[in-house]
Amino acid sequence: MRRSLLFLPGNNPNMLINAGYLGSDAVIFDLEDAVSPAEKDAARILVRNTMRYMQLDCEKIVRINSVDTAYWKADIDAILPEKPSLLLLPKASSPEDVIQVASYMDEVEEKLGYANGSVGIMPLIETALGVENAYAIAVSSSRVKALFLGAEDLTADIQCKRTKEGREIEYARTRLVVAARAAGVDVYDTPFTDVNDDEGIVVDAKLAKSFGFTGKASISPRHVEVINSVFSPTLAEIKYAYDVIEAIETAKKQGKGAISLNGKMIDAPIVARAERTIAMAEALGIERRDDCE
Amino acid sequence: MSKLVKSIKEVVELVGLKDGMTVSFHHHLRNGDYVLNMVMAEIAAKGLRDINVNASSLFDTHAPILEHISNGVVTGIAADYIGAGVGRAISEGILEKPVQFYTHGGRASSISLGRTPIDVAFIAAPTSDPMGNCSGKYGKSACGSLGYAFADAMYAKKVVVITDNLVPYPLTDFSISEDYIDYVVEVDAIGNPKGIVSGTTKITRDPVGLVMAAHAAKVIEASGLLKDGFSFQTGAGGASLAAAKFLKDIMVEKQIQGSFGLGGITGYMVDMLKAGCFRTLMDVQCFDLTAVESLRENPNHQEISALQYASPSCKSAVVDSLDVVILGATEIDTDFNVNVHTDSNGYIMGGSGGHSDTAAGAKLSMIIAPMFRARLPIVTESVTCVSTPGQTVDVLVTQGGIAVNPRRKELADNLKSAGLPIIDINELKEKTERITGSPKKLNRGDRVVAEVIGREGNLCDKIYSVSKK
Structure with missing residues (x-):
């Protein structure tokens, strides 16, 4: 489950040390924009050691530097041994960008004796060309597990x-969601950057959910709780999901082909969504309640 | 008759101060106070020696007292709180006799019982009339409540009001009345308004502080105490204020009307009063201008004395009716004993204030503290100084989990049921030390520089000098 992804500057020990306590489902240790060129090496070491020695109760993702810089290979050399779940690849504009990084990851994984493809890639789509190439990027490598929109x-x-x-x-939001879903991968929305606007983040997170995003990134720990809340299933959604599954089972017992619930047809995508909702509710420990609409 | 005296110099003569006597001061002017320094300068100029100073608190602005100590003018200090500047010199052994640390309730109680008699109380008053009816609500040096000065006024042998806003007799909205006052002195300024109260106290923006504050509000919600009639005190620290804000949101959403908010009052507590979270505020000390204004304007915002606030020897005290208090800690040990007197290197930099009083009185006493500050873990095997005994502390909230005192099993069960991240305090200590390492035991000096007196007058702990090795 990856509702919220929190960026943490790779050169800030106080934030890194608290990475596991800020409530996000995933943290993104940033080696790119948050870190000045003079501090790239120090940040790499800090992030590597944080991942190596800290027991973090959340998923670990690292934003490496883009392929048009001199840093990205050194980033991979330092970070891959610590087995992040994903590398966030900035300025991914074409399938070639991803393939180039994936090939180098193949080499490093082989040297380390890790299974090929053990670490995934999440291309960060933040150029016009990247948006237009979104589907091609999403299917460019089996390492691609999700797309990520960078609006700034x-x-x-x-x-x-x-x-x-x-x-x-x-x-761009629509295009990325459609491309990602067509490729069968997740898709994450850009951060809401006004950290003092407590109402704006609610509106923006709800908007992202309505577009179909899997979750949303944040640059502020203050936004994490809102994002988690918006991207968690509501009690009404959970009740509906259970109703769908029950309707399917009842129909199967009765040998019915076409199934309807509350007068609407239920088809495979609706069942799949209901299963995802129930899985998420179970992971979050939210129990079914029938007294909600 | 006239009580007006021209100068502090003259009043020091008139009150009959002698070597070895005790003078007292309140700390409502906080780090902006001029009065303690002005009075002590005259006492020194008069050539008096061996004076005991009983101040409800000493701040860094009172650093000139160190010279009086070096010169033998001051040989004894009693206080509820001593800031880091003066505290460091005390820890290094400047004073021969140990400082006597009281709690706010314990100090008022000791004065009222005659255990710590005061010869002359000097009361800084932002407004007074010529007969000594005085108030903290008005004037250029307004500080709001004068709660800590009541016991001094009521029980000292002589009482002097020092004001920079003399108004015609009678001042009707007084806090302390003329029947306790011997003399009134008008001066140009009793304090620097910038140091007396802050403009607006801000809630923390620190993400870790906000995580702790959110946990704290949820603990209160899950404790079963948050219902109509709820009462609450919180400190003025950033995370405590954030917890109050989160609590307010819950109370407003659930339409819970509490009975009272207590303590040092901040603008955030005033917001809660205005939002209908409480019927009243009981105010022993104002922390900011919003609180001062509210005390002046809102009849539901009530000034109380330190005796009524927390004295264990009064017929009743407000802390005994308190549901929840949120407190801080510099250290807390695995028996839940809390240190708020010294830093982790053993230097005095604080004091109990109302910490022990409210922890003892409240149904739920909660400590909020991060797992570590800089490189130092907060949970230790044993605290450098026991300020508040562990049997009065119920729960510790950190970013890495919530530890419940094993004495409060039912509370732990409630919090677990609410899905809160409960952790054993020993496990929390280990978890923290995996990051910070285990600190070396402190090499303390061999001299006792302060004694921590529990609220009932018992010796709670001793603070030793800091070893320079």
């Missing part, structure tokens, strides 16, 4: 103003 760089690239309302990224 994207809006700079498409030469428009980034707003809180986010009309300017509607196309």
Whole structure:
């Protein structure tokens, strides 16, 4: 389960040491934008040691530097041995970017004696070209487990103003969700960057969920609880999911082909969604309640 | 008759101060206070020696007292709190006799019982009339409540009001009344308003502090105490204030009306009063201007004395009716004993204040502290100083889990049922030490520099000098 992904600067020991206590499902240790060129090596060591020695109760992802820099191979050399679940690859604009990184990961994994593909890639789509190539990127390597939208760089690239309302990224959001779902991978929404706007984050997270994103990233621990809440199934959604499964089972017993619930047809995607909802509710320890609408 | 005296110098003559006597001060002007220094300068100028100073607190602004100690003018100190500046010199052994540390309730109680008699109380008053009816609510140096000064006024042999806002007789909205006052002195300024109260106390923005605050609010919600009639005290630290904010959200959403908010009052408690979370605020000390204004304007915001707040020898005290208190700690040990007097190197940098009083009185006493500060773990095998005994502390909230005192099994069960991350305090200590390492035991000096007096007058612990080895 990956509702919230929290960016933590790779060069900030006080934040790294508390990484496991901030409530996010995943942390993204950042070696890229948060770290100045002079501190790249120090951040690499700090992140490596945090992963090696700290027992963190959340998933660990690392944002390495992009393939147009001199740092990305050294990042992989340092980080891959610590088995992050994913590497977040910034400025992924084409399938070639991903393939280049995946090939190098093959080499490093072989040297380490790790199973090939043990660490996944999450391309960060933050260029106009990347948006247009989203599906090709998503299917470029079996390592790609999810797409990730980065709206700040994207809006700079498409030469428009980034707003809180986010009309300017509607196309990119839709395009990424469709591409990711077509490729059968997850998809994560860009952070809401005003850390003082407690209401804005609620609106933005709900919007992302309505687009179909799997979860949402954050640059502030203050946003984590809201994101977790928005991307958790509601009691009504959980009740509906159980109703769907019960309707399916009842229909099977009765030998019925077409199944309906509350007058609406139930088909395979609805059943799949119901199963995902129940799995998530169980993981979160939320019990079914029938007294909710 | 006239009680007005022209100067502090003159009043020091008039009250008949002699070598070996005890003078007292309150700390409502906090780090902006001028009065203690002005009075002690005149006492020194008069050539008096061997004076005991009984102050409800000493702040860094009172550093000139160190010179009086070096010169033999001051040879005894009693206080409920001593800031790091003066505290460091005490820890290094500047004073021959150990400092007597009281709690706010214990100090008032001891004064009222005559255990710590005061010869002359000097009361800084932001407003007074010529007969000594005085208040902290008005004037350029307004500090709000004068709660800690009541016992001094009521029981000292002589009482002097020192004010920088003399108003015509009678001041009707007084806190302390003329029947206790011997003399009134007008001065240019009793304090620096910037140091007296802060503009607005801010809740923490530190993510770890916010995680702890959210845990704290959930602990209160799950404790079973959060219902109509609920009463609450919290400190002025950033995480405590954030917990109050989260608690307010829960109370407003569930439409719970509490009975009272207690303590040092901040703007956040005033917000809770305005939002209908409490029927009243019981205020022994104002921490910010919002609280001062509320005390002045809102009849449901009530000033109380330290005796009523927390004295164990009064017929009743508000702390005994308190449901929940949120407190801090510099260290807490695996028996839940809490240190708020010294830092981890053994230097005095605080004091109990109302810590032990409220922990003893409240149905749920909660400590909020991070697992570590800088490189130092907060949970230790044994604290450097027992400020508040572990049997009065119920729960420790950290970012890495919530430890419940084994004496409160039913509370632990409630919190577990609510899905809160409960952890054994020993396990929490180990978990922290996996990150910080285990600190070396402190090499303390061989001199006792302070005695911590429990609220009932018992010796709770001794603080030793800091070894320079």
